[in-house]
Amino acid sequence: MSDDRIYNDIAGKVAIVTGAASGIGLATVDLLHARGALIIAQDRDRTVRELAKPGIVTMVADVRDEGAARSAVETAVAEFGRVDILVNNAGIIINKPVVDMTLAEWDNIFAVNIRGVFLHSREAMRAMIPNGSGASVNVGSYACFQTFPSIAAYASSKGALAQFTRTLAVEAIEHGIRVNAVGSGDTVTHILDHLHEDGGAALAAYGRHAPIRRAAQPREIAQVIAFLASDQASFMVGAIAMVDGGKSVLLQS
Numbered sequence: 652m653s654d655d656r657i658y659n660d661i662a663g664k665v666a667i668v669t670g671a672a673s674g675i676g677l678a679t680v681d682l683l684h685a686r687g688a689l690i691i692a693q694d695r696d697r698t699v700r701e702l703a704k705p706g707i708v709t710m711v712a713d714v715r716d717e718g719a720a721r722s723a724v725e726t727a728v729a730e731f732g733r734v735d736i737l738v739n740n741a742g743i744i745i746n747k748p749v750v751d752m753t754l755a756e757w758d759n760i761f762a763v764n765i766r767g768v769f770l771h772s773r774e775a776m777r778a779m780i781p782n783g784s785g786a787s788v789n790v791g792s793y794a795c796f797q798t799f800p801s802i803a804a805y806a807s808s809k810g811a812l813a814q815f816t817r818t819l820a821v822e823a824i825e826h827g828i829r830v831n832a833v834g835s836g837d838t839v840t841h842i843l844d845h846l847h848e849d850g851g852a853a854l855a856a857y858g859r860h861a862p863i864r865r866a867a868q869p870r871e872i873a874q875v876i877a878f879l880a881s882d883q884a885s886f887m888v889g890a891i892a893m894v895d896g897g898k899s900v901l902l903q904s
Protein backbone atom coordinates (compact mmCIF):
# COMPACT_ATOMS: atom_id res chain seq x y z
CA MET A 652 0.00 0.00 0.00
CA SER A 653 1.36 3.44 -0.88
CA ASP A 654 2.24 5.99 1.81
CA ASP A 655 -0.52 8.19 0.45
CA ARG A 656 -3.13 5.52 1.14
CA ILE A 657 -1.78 4.72 4.60
CA TYR A 658 -1.51 8.31 5.84
CA ASN A 659 -4.06 10.10 3.72
CA ASP A 660 -6.37 12.26 5.81
CA ILE A 661 -6.44 14.95 3.12
CA ALA A 662 -9.08 13.19 0.99
CA GLY A 663 -12.30 15.19 0.83
CA LYS A 664 -10.82 18.26 2.51
CA VAL A 665 -11.35 21.62 0.83
CA ALA A 666 -8.21 23.66 0.22
CA ILE A 667 -7.48 27.13 -1.11
CA VAL A 668 -4.00 27.49 -2.65
CA THR A 669 -2.72 30.93 -3.72
CA GLY A 670 -0.03 31.34 -6.36
CA ALA A 671 -1.21 28.03 -7.79
CA ALA A 672 -0.04 28.43 -11.39
CA SER A 673 3.66 27.85 -10.86
CA GLY A 674 6.42 26.43 -8.71
CA ILE A 675 5.65 25.45 -5.13
CA GLY A 676 1.95 26.38 -5.43
CA LEU A 677 1.50 24.22 -8.52
CA ALA A 678 3.26 21.28 -6.86
CA THR A 679 1.03 21.73 -3.81
CA VAL A 680 -2.12 21.67 -5.93
CA ASP A 681 -0.90 18.52 -7.69
CA LEU A 682 -0.09 16.76 -4.41
CA LEU A 683 -3.26 17.75 -2.55
CA HIS A 684 -5.37 16.80 -5.58
CA ALA A 685 -3.61 13.43 -5.84
CA ARG A 686 -4.55 12.85 -2.20
CA GLY A 687 -8.19 13.62 -2.93
CA ALA A 688 -8.52 17.22 -1.74
CA LEU A 689 -11.00 19.57 -3.41
CA ILE A 690 -9.12 22.70 -4.39
CA ILE A 691 -9.59 26.36 -5.20
CA ALA A 692 -6.46 27.16 -7.22
CA GLN A 693 -5.95 30.92 -7.32
CA ASP A 694 -3.33 32.91 -9.22
CA ARG A 695 -3.06 36.28 -10.91
CA ASP A 696 -1.63 34.44 -13.93
CA ARG A 697 -4.35 33.30 -16.34
CA THR A 698 -2.54 30.04 -17.01
CA VAL A 699 -3.99 28.85 -13.70
CA ARG A 700 -7.14 28.09 -15.72
CA GLU A 701 -5.33 25.16 -17.31
CA LEU A 702 -5.49 23.37 -13.94
CA ALA A 703 -9.29 23.13 -14.00
CA LYS A 704 -10.52 19.53 -13.74
CA PRO A 705 -12.83 17.57 -11.44
CA GLY A 706 -11.85 18.57 -7.89
CA ILE A 707 -10.02 21.75 -8.94
CA VAL A 708 -11.77 25.08 -9.46
CA THR A 709 -9.52 27.86 -10.73
CA MET A 710 -9.68 31.59 -10.02
CA VAL A 711 -7.73 34.39 -11.66
CA ALA A 712 -7.22 36.91 -8.85
CA ASP A 713 -4.60 39.06 -7.17
CA VAL A 714 -3.86 38.22 -3.53
CA ARG A 715 -3.36 41.92 -2.79
CA ASP A 716 -7.11 42.49 -3.19
CA GLU A 717 -9.50 42.12 -0.29
CA GLY A 718 -12.15 40.97 -2.79
CA ALA A 719 -9.90 38.14 -3.99
CA ALA A 720 -9.70 36.67 -0.49
CA ARG A 721 -13.47 36.94 0.04
CA SER A 722 -14.16 35.48 -3.35
CA ALA A 723 -11.79 32.52 -2.83
CA VAL A 724 -13.57 31.57 0.39
CA GLU A 725 -17.06 32.18 -1.06
CA THR A 726 -16.18 30.02 -4.06
CA ALA A 727 -14.84 27.23 -1.84
CA VAL A 728 -18.06 27.24 0.19
CA ALA A 729 -20.29 27.49 -2.89
CA GLU A 730 -18.48 24.76 -4.84
CA PHE A 731 -17.40 22.37 -2.08
CA GLY A 732 -19.35 23.41 1.05
CA ARG A 733 -16.53 24.49 3.40
CA VAL A 734 -12.89 25.50 3.84
CA ASP A 735 -10.49 23.14 5.64
CA ILE A 736 -7.06 24.19 4.38
CA LEU A 737 -5.48 27.46 3.29
CA VAL A 738 -2.05 27.55 1.67
CA ASN A 739 -0.76 31.13 1.47
CA ASN A 740 1.88 30.55 -1.17
CA ALA A 741 1.83 33.50 -3.61
CA GLY A 742 4.98 35.56 -3.24
CA ILE A 743 7.42 37.73 -5.16
CA ILE A 744 10.96 38.98 -4.65
CA ILE A 745 12.93 42.06 -5.58
CA ASN A 746 16.71 42.34 -5.46
CA LYS A 747 17.65 45.96 -4.82
CA PRO A 748 19.64 47.78 -2.18
CA VAL A 749 17.50 49.87 0.17
CA VAL A 750 19.00 53.13 -1.11
CA ASP A 751 17.81 52.36 -4.66
CA MET A 752 14.36 51.05 -3.79
CA THR A 753 11.23 53.05 -4.59
CA LEU A 754 8.31 53.28 -2.19
CA ALA A 755 6.10 51.59 -4.77
CA GLU A 756 8.50 48.63 -5.03
CA TRP A 757 8.67 48.28 -1.25
CA ASP A 758 4.90 48.51 -0.85
CA ASN A 759 4.29 45.97 -3.61
CA ILE A 760 6.45 43.30 -1.96
CA PHE A 761 4.57 43.81 1.29
CA ALA A 762 1.19 43.86 -0.45
CA VAL A 763 1.76 40.44 -2.03
CA ASN A 764 3.88 38.70 0.60
CA ILE A 765 2.12 39.76 3.80
CA ARG A 766 -1.04 41.80 3.15
CA GLY A 767 -2.25 38.97 0.91
CA VAL A 768 -1.47 36.46 3.66
CA PHE A 769 -3.40 38.54 6.22
CA LEU A 770 -6.43 38.97 3.95
CA HIS A 771 -6.69 35.31 2.94
CA SER A 772 -6.04 34.10 6.48
CA ARG A 773 -8.73 36.37 7.92
CA GLU A 774 -11.36 35.26 5.42
CA ALA A 775 -10.47 31.58 5.70
CA MET A 776 -10.49 31.73 9.53
CA ARG A 777 -13.96 33.23 9.46
CA ALA A 778 -15.15 30.23 7.46
CA MET A 779 -13.20 27.67 9.54
CA ILE A 780 -14.16 28.89 13.03
CA PRO A 781 -17.78 27.62 12.90
CA ASN A 782 -16.40 24.17 11.92
CA GLY A 783 -14.00 24.11 14.89
CA SER A 784 -11.22 22.82 12.65
CA GLY A 785 -8.83 23.79 9.88
CA ALA A 786 -5.20 24.23 8.96
CA SER A 787 -3.38 27.11 7.39
CA VAL A 788 0.14 26.90 5.96
CA ASN A 789 2.12 30.01 5.04
CA VAL A 790 5.03 29.72 2.65
CA GLY A 791 8.03 31.39 4.23
CA SER A 792 11.73 31.21 3.49
CA TYR A 793 15.14 31.07 5.04
CA ALA A 794 14.56 34.85 4.77
CA CYS A 795 12.13 34.55 7.69
CA PHE A 796 15.32 34.56 9.78
CA GLN A 797 18.37 35.22 7.59
CA THR A 798 19.28 37.76 4.98
CA PHE A 799 21.90 39.07 2.57
CA PRO A 800 22.40 42.40 0.79
CA SER A 801 19.65 43.42 -1.68
CA ILE A 802 16.69 41.54 -0.20
CA ALA A 803 15.55 43.97 2.53
CA ALA A 804 11.97 44.16 1.28
CA TYR A 805 11.65 40.40 0.76
CA ALA A 806 13.34 39.45 4.04
CA SER A 807 11.27 42.01 5.97
CA SER A 808 8.07 40.66 4.46
CA LYS A 809 9.03 37.04 5.26
CA GLY A 810 10.05 38.05 8.79
CA ALA A 811 6.60 39.58 9.12
CA LEU A 812 5.09 36.35 7.75
CA ALA A 813 6.85 34.38 10.51
CA GLN A 814 5.47 36.63 13.25
CA PHE A 815 2.03 36.70 11.63
CA THR A 816 2.10 32.89 11.57
CA ARG A 817 2.97 32.67 15.27
CA THR A 818 0.44 35.26 16.36
CA LEU A 819 -2.43 33.87 14.33
CA ALA A 820 -1.48 30.37 15.49
CA VAL A 821 -2.09 31.26 19.14
CA GLU A 822 -5.36 32.98 18.27
CA ALA A 823 -6.62 30.21 15.99
CA ILE A 824 -5.78 27.13 18.04
CA GLU A 825 -8.56 28.02 20.48
CA HIS A 826 -10.88 27.23 17.59
CA GLY A 827 -9.17 23.98 16.68
CA ILE A 828 -7.38 25.61 13.74
CA ARG A 829 -3.63 25.08 13.31
CA VAL A 830 -1.46 27.73 11.64
CA ASN A 831 2.12 26.95 10.63
CA ALA A 832 4.66 27.90 7.98
CA VAL A 833 7.34 26.27 5.90
CA GLY A 834 10.71 27.97 5.56
CA SER A 835 11.63 27.04 2.05
CA GLY A 836 15.21 26.92 0.85
CA ASP A 837 16.27 27.56 -2.74
CA THR A 838 13.77 25.77 -4.96
CA VAL A 839 13.80 25.49 -8.73
CA THR A 840 10.81 27.65 -9.74
CA HIS A 841 10.07 30.74 -11.80
CA ILE A 842 10.39 33.28 -8.97
CA LEU A 843 13.65 34.73 -10.32
CA ASP A 844 12.66 34.72 -13.99
CA HIS A 845 12.39 38.54 -13.97
CA LEU A 846 16.02 38.79 -12.84
CA HIS A 847 17.76 36.04 -14.81
CA GLU A 848 17.50 34.62 -18.30
CA ASP A 849 17.10 31.22 -16.63
CA GLY A 850 15.77 31.79 -13.10
CA GLY A 851 15.57 28.08 -12.40
CA ALA A 852 19.25 27.61 -13.24
CA ALA A 853 20.15 30.49 -10.93
CA LEU A 854 18.23 28.86 -8.08
CA ALA A 855 19.85 25.52 -8.81
CA ALA A 856 23.26 27.23 -8.55
CA TYR A 857 22.37 28.95 -5.23
CA GLY A 858 21.25 25.61 -3.88
CA ARG A 859 24.75 24.19 -4.24
CA HIS A 860 25.81 26.37 -1.28
CA ALA A 861 23.44 24.52 1.08
CA PRO A 862 24.82 21.52 3.00
CA ILE A 863 22.73 19.24 0.78
CA ARG A 864 24.55 20.75 -2.26
CA ARG A 865 21.47 21.25 -4.39
CA ALA A 866 18.24 23.20 -4.66
CA ALA A 867 14.86 21.62 -3.93
CA GLN A 868 12.31 20.59 -6.48
CA PRO A 869 8.91 22.21 -5.75
CA ARG A 870 7.37 18.85 -4.77
CA GLU A 871 9.84 18.53 -1.89
CA ILE A 872 8.43 21.71 -0.35
CA ALA A 873 4.86 20.69 -1.22
CA GLN A 874 5.30 17.44 0.73
CA VAL A 875 5.87 19.41 3.95
CA ILE A 876 3.07 21.85 3.17
CA ALA A 877 0.73 18.87 2.71
CA PHE A 878 1.96 17.36 5.97
CA LEU A 879 1.38 20.58 7.93
CA ALA A 880 -2.08 20.82 6.36
CA SER A 881 -2.92 17.25 7.41
CA ASP A 882 -4.09 15.85 10.74
CA GLN A 883 -0.72 14.06 10.95
CA ALA A 884 0.67 17.45 12.09
CA SER A 885 -1.90 17.64 14.90
CA PHE A 886 0.57 18.94 17.51
CA MET A 887 2.23 21.56 15.27
CA VAL A 888 1.10 25.09 16.14
CA GLY A 889 2.94 28.24 15.09
CA ALA A 890 5.97 26.36 13.76
CA ILE A 891 8.19 27.60 10.97
CA ALA A 892 9.33 24.25 9.59
CA MET A 893 12.61 24.76 7.74
CA VAL A 894 12.76 22.80 4.49
CA ASP A 895 16.06 24.09 3.19
CA GLY A 896 18.62 21.29 2.80
CA GLY A 897 20.36 22.50 5.95
CA LYS A 898 20.97 26.03 4.69
CA SER A 899 19.73 27.71 7.87
CA VAL A 900 21.86 25.61 10.22
CA LEU A 901 25.20 26.00 8.46
CA LEU A 902 27.41 28.82 9.72
CA GLN A 903 29.18 30.19 6.63
CA SER A 904 32.62 31.61 7.24
Ligand SMILES: NC(=O)c1ccc[n+]([C@@H]2O[C@H](COP(=O)([O-])OP(=O)(O)OC[C@H]3O[C@@H](n4cnc5c(N)ncnc54)[C@H](O)[C@@H]3O)[C@@H](O)[C@H]2O)c1
Binds near residue numbers: 763790834840
Ligand atom coordinates in the same frame (compact mmCIF):
# COMPACT_ATOMS: atom_id res chain seq x y z
N1 LIG B 1 11.78 29.36 -5.12
C1 LIG B 1 12.49 29.58 -4.02
O1 LIG B 1 13.73 29.40 -3.99
C2 LIG B 1 11.81 30.06 -2.76
C3 LIG B 1 12.56 30.12 -1.58
C4 LIG B 1 11.94 30.52 -0.41
C5 LIG B 1 10.58 30.85 -0.43
N2 LIG B 1 9.89 30.81 -1.59
C6 LIG B 1 8.48 31.20 -1.56
O2 LIG B 1 7.68 30.26 -2.24
C7 LIG B 1 6.47 30.89 -2.65
C8 LIG B 1 6.15 30.44 -4.05
O3 LIG B 1 7.15 30.92 -4.94
P1 LIG B 1 7.76 30.06 -6.13
O4 LIG B 1 9.21 29.96 -5.88
O5 LIG B 1 6.97 28.85 -6.36
O6 LIG B 1 7.60 31.13 -7.33
P2 LIG B 1 6.85 31.12 -8.74
O7 LIG B 1 7.12 32.48 -9.29
O8 LIG B 1 7.24 29.93 -9.55
O9 LIG B 1 5.32 30.99 -8.33
C9 LIG B 1 4.66 32.01 -7.63
C10 LIG B 1 3.23 32.12 -8.14
O10 LIG B 1 2.59 33.18 -7.41
C11 LIG B 1 1.84 33.95 -8.31
N3 LIG B 1 1.66 35.30 -7.79
C12 LIG B 1 2.61 36.26 -7.63
N4 LIG B 1 2.05 37.39 -7.21
C13 LIG B 1 0.73 37.16 -7.10
C14 LIG B 1 -0.36 37.95 -6.73
N5 LIG B 1 -0.22 39.25 -6.41
N6 LIG B 1 -1.59 37.39 -6.71
C15 LIG B 1 -1.77 36.10 -7.08
N7 LIG B 1 -0.76 35.30 -7.46
C16 LIG B 1 0.47 35.83 -7.47
C17 LIG B 1 2.63 33.94 -9.59
O11 LIG B 1 1.84 34.28 -10.73
C18 LIG B 1 3.15 32.51 -9.63
O12 LIG B 1 2.27 31.65 -10.31
C19 LIG B 1 6.70 32.40 -2.49
O13 LIG B 1 6.01 32.85 -1.34
C20 LIG B 1 8.19 32.50 -2.29
O14 LIG B 1 8.57 33.63 -1.53
C21 LIG B 1 10.46 30.41 -2.76
